[in-house]
Amino acid sequence: MALTATQRKHLEARLLEERTRVADALARYARATRETLQEASGDLSAFPVHMADQGMDALNAARETGELAEIDAALERLYKRPDDYGRCERSGKPIPFERLDLVPWARTCD
Numbered sequence: 001m002a003l004t005a006t007q008r009k010h011l012e013a014r015l016l017e018e019r020t021r022v023a024d025a026l027a028r029y030a031r032a033t034r035e036t037l038q039e040a041s042g043d044l045s046a047f048p049v050h051m052a053d054q055g056m057d058a059l060n061a062a063r064e065t066g067e068l069a070e071i072d073a074a075l076e077r078l079y080k081r082p083d084d085y086g087r088c089e090r091s092g093k094p095i096p097f098e099r100l101d102l103v104p105w106a107r108t109c110d
Helices: 005-040 051-080 097-102
Strands: none
16 A cells, blocks of 8 residues: 555654664764864873774674665655655565554564
8 A cells, every 4th residue: 555645754754763863873973083083182081982983883884874874765765756755665566654653764564
């Protein structure tokens, strides 16, 4: 079943909400990285950062960068090709609203 206008509006809001969440997380990572580089350049810190923590932060930032790209692609589909948004790229069937509500950038039914 195709998405209703109300469902589309809800999913647009969810995409924008998720985009803000991811962009904020990436900004925090950028600030933390900048601060770590300042500390490495000679500034003293009472809280040294463990290399494993830095690695996990970098992995999370890479994952979130990919997620941001998926969110932006979903917004583009929603705005420019609304018939493609919410449709499974494999089967062409509608993606269930419940799935889109959880992962509004979903491209497939599963």
